[in-house]
Amino acid sequence: MPNLVLTYFDGPGRAEPIRVALRISGLAFEDRRLKFPEFAEARARGDFPLGSVPVLTVDGVDVVQTTAMLRYVARVGDRSLYPEDPWAATMVDSVLECLNDSLSNAMLPSLFERDMAKKLAMRAELLTGPMARVYGYIEGVLSRSGGPFVAGGAMSVADLVLAAGVEQIRRGSLDGITVADLAKYPRILAAADAVAADPRLRTSA
Ligand SMILES: N[C@@H](CCC(=O)N[C@@H](CS)C(=O)NCC(=O)O)C(=O)O
Secondary structure: OOOEEEEEEOOOOOOHHHHHHHHHOOOOOEEEEEOHHHHHHHHHOOOOOOOOOOEEEEOOEEEEOHHHHHHHHHHHOOOOOOOOOHHHHHHHHHHHHHHHHHHHHHHHHHHHOOOHHHHHHHHHHHHHOHHHHHHHHHHHHHHHHOOOEOOEOOOOHHHHHHHHHHHHHHOOOOOOOOHHHHOOOHHHHHHHHHHHOOOHHHHOO
């Protein structure tokens, strides 16, 4: 097995689905969590290839891009989290990019907005714009797969990222977006519930 170090901030963010995928896949790893000053210091030293995290260091080689890490982990471990079927794999990839690229990037400006009134206005636009488009698309994917997951009956790394986003909203971590806003996405809620019910999330180290 490769030697794995996952470097990120001390929070869920983009890294949590990778941590969960590593555990479910049975891969031991060092969970390197940096406080922001440590991150800034390490970045100033040039520690991160793109100046950002997460970074997954595989046998001493730094790998960047969250979705690439997720696919790698899913293929190297017990291989349960990524489908063999080309169409199912394409749906997993498509949903991963919708969430980690389209939605994350659309969300970014509001994460850094300090003025609450402006933040809430940005979130309202996010809800009716990019989020409605991304979640509407994913509802369609889940409808065609037959659910509860993106690839049908088997959970994949795309479901871990989807569930992490729903969990963030359920926790109330996104001002202006509540669980009531998700009511029109019943298949996404069902996918998140099915992820939460997977016993491997509790029994994994
Ligand atoms: N496309 C990259 C984006 C990585 C990214 O934006 N990371 C953020 C944290 S979620 C970061 O390091 N931000 C700090 C900064 O850029 O100063 C990925 O998917 O991994």
